[in-house]
Amino acid sequence: MRAPGVRAEEVQVVTSFPPFLPWEARPLVGVSDWRWGTWSRCVGRGRDGDESGVPIGRMTDDKDVLRDVWFGRIPTCFTLYQDEITEREAEPYYLLLPRISYLTLVTDKVKKHFQKVMRQEDVTEIWFEYEGTPLKWHFPIGLLFDLHASNTALPWNITVHFKNFPEKDLLHCPSKDVIEAHFMACVKEADALKHKSQVINEMQKKDHKQLWMGLQNDKFDQFWAINRKLMEYPPEDSGFRYIPFRIYQVTTERPFIQKLFRPVATNGQLNTLGDLLKEVYPAAITPEDGEKKNQVMVHGIEPMLETPVQWLSEHMSYPDNFLHISIIPQPTD
Amino acid sequence: MSLNLDTEDDFYLEENRFKQCCAEFIKHSQQIGDGWEWKSIKDFPDGYMSKTHFQMKNGNTPSIFKDSTKENDEQTFTHVEEALDDSQASEICATSEVIRYEYHVLYSSSYQVPVLYFRACFLDGRPLTLDEIWEGVHECYRARLLEGPWDTITQQEHPLLGQPFFVLHPCRTNEFMAPVLANSQRENRNINYVTSWLSIVGPVVGLNLPLSYAKLVSEQNSKTD
Numbered sequence: 354m355r356a357p358g359v360r361a362e363e364v365q366v367v368t369s370f371p372p373f374l375p376w377e378a379r380p381l382v383g384v385s386d387w388r389w390g391t392w393s394r395c396v397g398r399g400r401d402g403d404e405s406g407v408p409i410g411r412m413t414d415d416k417d418v419l420r421d422v423w424f425g426r427i428p429t430c431f432t433l434y435q436d437e438i439t440e441r442e443a444e445p446y447y448l449l450l451p452r453i454s455y456l457t458l459v460t461d462k463v464k465k466h467f468q469k470v471m472r473q474e475d476v477t478e479i480w481f482e483y484e485g486t487p488l489k490w491h492f493p494i495g496l497l498f499d500l501h502a503s504n505t506a507l508p509w510n511i512t513v514h515f516k517n518f519p520e521k522d523l524l525h526c527p528s529k530d531v532i533e534a535h536f537m538a539c540v541k542e543a544d545a546l547k548h549k550s551q552v553i554n555e556m557q558k559k560d561h562k563q564l565w566m567g568l569q570n571d572k573f574d575q576f577w578a579i580n581r582k583l584m585e586y587p588p589e590d591s592g593f594r595y596i597p598f599r600i601y602q603v604t605t606e607r608p609f610i611q612k613l614f615r616p617v618a619t620n621g622q623l624n625t626l627g628d629l630l631k632e633v634y635p636a637a638i639t640p641e642d643g644e645k646k647n648q649v650m651v652h653g654i655e656p657m658l659e660t661p662v663q664w665l666s667e668h669m670s671y672p673d674n675f676l677h678i679s680i681i682p683q684p685t686d
Numbered sequence: 687m688s689l690n691l692d693t694e695d696d697f698y699l700e701e702n703r704f705k706q707c708c709a710e711f712i713k714h715s716q717q718i719g720d721g722w723e724w725k726s727i728k729d730f731p732d733g734y735m736s737k738t739h740f741q742m743k744n745g746n747t748p749s750i751f752k753d754s755t756k757e758n759d760e761q762t763f764t765h766v767e768e769a770l771d772d773s774q775a776s777e778i779c780a781t782s783e784v785i786r787y788e789y790h791v792l793y794s795s796s797y798q799v800p801v802l803y804f805r806a807c808f809l810d811g812r813p814l815t816l817d818e819i820w821e822g823v824h825e826c827y828r829a830r831l832l833e834g835p836w837d838t839i840t841q842q843e844h845p846l847l848g849q850p851f852f853v854l855h856p857c858r859t860n861e862f863m864a865p866v867l868a869n870s871q872r873e874n875r876n877i878n879y880v881t882s883w884l885s886i887v888g889p890v891v892g893l894n895l896p897l898s899y900a901k902l903v904s905e906q907n908s909k910t911d
Contacts, residue, residue: 491843520813524841524850534840541857542796550857597796607727608848613795 418668422652423573425452427498428508431463434482437515439470447508451571452495452652453672455536456481456488457526458569467513475515480523482512487522491535492601493671499650499679500601533565536673540564543597543674544583546613547666552583568672576672583674584667591623592616592663598676600634610634616663626665627658637680650679698798698860699879707880708735708791711899718898725790727846734846735791735880741892743783784809789893791880792845799859800880802887803844803851816841819852819891827890839891854887862886 426449433443446466450459457479464479481488483501488511492500502509518525526532540561544553553561560579567576586593596616599609612633618624630637630649638658639645648655651669662676670676699707708724712735715722726733790803806814806822819839820828844851863883870877878899885895 489843521849524843525816531840535842538840538855545796545857606848607730607846608843609845610730611795611845 415668419577420573422669423453423576423672425495425652426450427452427494430508430510431460431466431481431513432510433467433470434512434514434516437467437471437513438475440472441470443467443470450494450498450509452493452498454494454568454571455490455492455532456494456497457490458529458532459494463513467515471515477515478518478525478527480514480518482514483510487519489523490526490532491524493673493677495652495671496601496677496679499653500603500681503648503650503653503679503681504684529569533569536565536568537561539673539675540583543670546595546597547583547586547593547674549594552585556582564672580672580674590617591621593666596629596662596666596676597670597674598629598662598666598678600630600637600678600680602680614662616661616666623661623663625658626656626660626662629662630658634680645683648679648681648683650681651676699793699800700798701793701795704793704800704880705733707878710878711735711880711884714899718896720896732793732846734793736788737893738786738788741785741787743785785814787892789888789891790844790851791884794856797856797859799856799863800883801856801859802854802884802891802893803842804853804891804893805849805851813850816852822892823890852891854890859883 429448429450431446431448433439433445437443444466446463448460448463450456460479460481464476468476481490483497486501488497488501498509541550541553544550556579563575563579566572567579593616595613598614599611601609610633614624614629614633616624618628626649627638637647637649639647649658651665656665656669665676712722712724714720715737720737721739722735722737724733725736785806785808787806788804792801792803793799794801806819808814816839823839839852839854841850842853843849863879863886866877866882866886867879881895881899884893885899888895
């Protein structure tokens with residue numbers, strides 16, 4: 354299955370500084386192949402209460418998925434909006450953005466770069482826009498890209514603004530504390546769904562801080578040392594209480610759909626991504642005899658609809674512990 | 687009252703019960719002209735309660751400045767006097783000081799409780815900043831709100847409209863509603879969850895419920911007694 358959004362030859366075309374190496378720009382290539390293997394072993398786990406059938410190799414594969422999700426990057430070109438007042442011409446700024454982070458958390462260098470050509474008094478709150486649409490900093494970067502630009506050529510071209518902050522569209526982000534508060538609120542809400550908040554409430558403040566610091570400083574091991582506790586569930590259960598997920602589509606006023614959804618059906622079967630969509634957003638699924646109108650995308654790939662949502666929740670959630678799923682039009686090429 | 691009681695005796699509000707409570711609440715609001723409406727979302731079964739009202743920045747807002755210090759009382763008094771002397775000046779003054787508050791009551795399926803969203807702007811459309819909102823929060827609530835990041839007022843995206851609103855975080859709702867619900871169960875009395883909840887959180891952000899809302903529920907109780 355071809356991973357959408359990245360073609361090796363396109364990446365090589367980007368020769369401006371800094372050059373992007375093909376493997377740096379990849380999304381999760383090949384995950385779907387792994388997943389068939391892990392899925393069949395996944396179905397075996399917990400259903401009969403028998404753990405002995407789980408091969409050690411499975412854990413290695415799954416951990417690789419966690420790493421791939423964490424280290425996914427999007428090559429981006431930041432250009433200053435032409436109406437901003439500058440003292441001299443502003444060069445565009447290139448950056449590899451982490452899919453799992455937030456715009457205002459990783460763009461200090463972008464702000465510094467453009468500040469150099471502007472007067473101090475004109476540098477107010479920075480905000481970003483893509484093809485006329487203000488970009489919501491409180492959405493993870495990977496979600497924004499998948500939703501708005503996944504089927505366009507790289508690099509992702511983002512316009513930087515300092516004037517005319519769109520009060521009606523964007524939340525203010527006056528400091529990193531606001532990003533931390535937002536991130537932790539999401540983590541807390543996800544745990545309310547998964548564990549009735551028991552796991553997150555049992556953690557100490559320093560554990561909460563470690564999650565945030567791990568994200569902020571791009572420290573996979575530091576983050577997962579704590580996050581793995583949020584991915585556990587009682588041995589007598591087959592999964593979480595409810596799956597934390599949100600479904601996004603550009604065409605609606607409503608920012609996302611979020612509903613209560615159990616990972617296991619009443620008959621004990623693991624619910625799949627297809628089951629989730631059927632219940633929560635049936636319009637996203639292609640009818641039997643119909644043409645495929647939409648892509649259902651997470652982290653730049655289309656997981657197979659047969660994938661158990663419990664597995665997706667454990668392995669392809671964002672650091673905020675939510676599965677952010679984009680429904681985008683099927684590209685016509 | 688169909689409460690969803692878990693083994694830990696948590697008092698969750700189930701979504702359909704939330705809608706019922708809102709319907710009863712709005713019915714009473716219509717009777718007394720309190721201005722609450724139900725707003726539906728196109729193509730979805732979701733909806734929320736909404737109320738808009740206008741307040742003067744320096745007065746005419748019962749809860750926010752009711753227990754103000756003497757200083758503030760004197761300022762307000764002077765303001766009114768000026769208005770009586772020069773009607774034109776008072777008109778200009780009034781327009782700049784009028785704030786439009788919009789309150790929305792939504793349901794959170796994650797926490798299974800209602801959540802209060804609100805926003806405020808001046809008549810010229812300029813939205814209030816978080817700092818300006820804080821100025822309107824009574825001192826006695828401020829200390830409590832500033833204690834924990836989970837109880838404070840933050841700016842968030844409205845989950846149904848996609849626009850910036852301020853929110854009182856819902857994760858502690860269960861804590862303060864539990865005693866209210868436990869009491870009502872003990873006394874075998876019906877309560878409207880939304881009414882009780884709103885009467886607790888509303889005043890923090892300048893939203894007050896006339897006492898007749900409580901009277902309505904007690905009337906229902908006496909009918910069934």
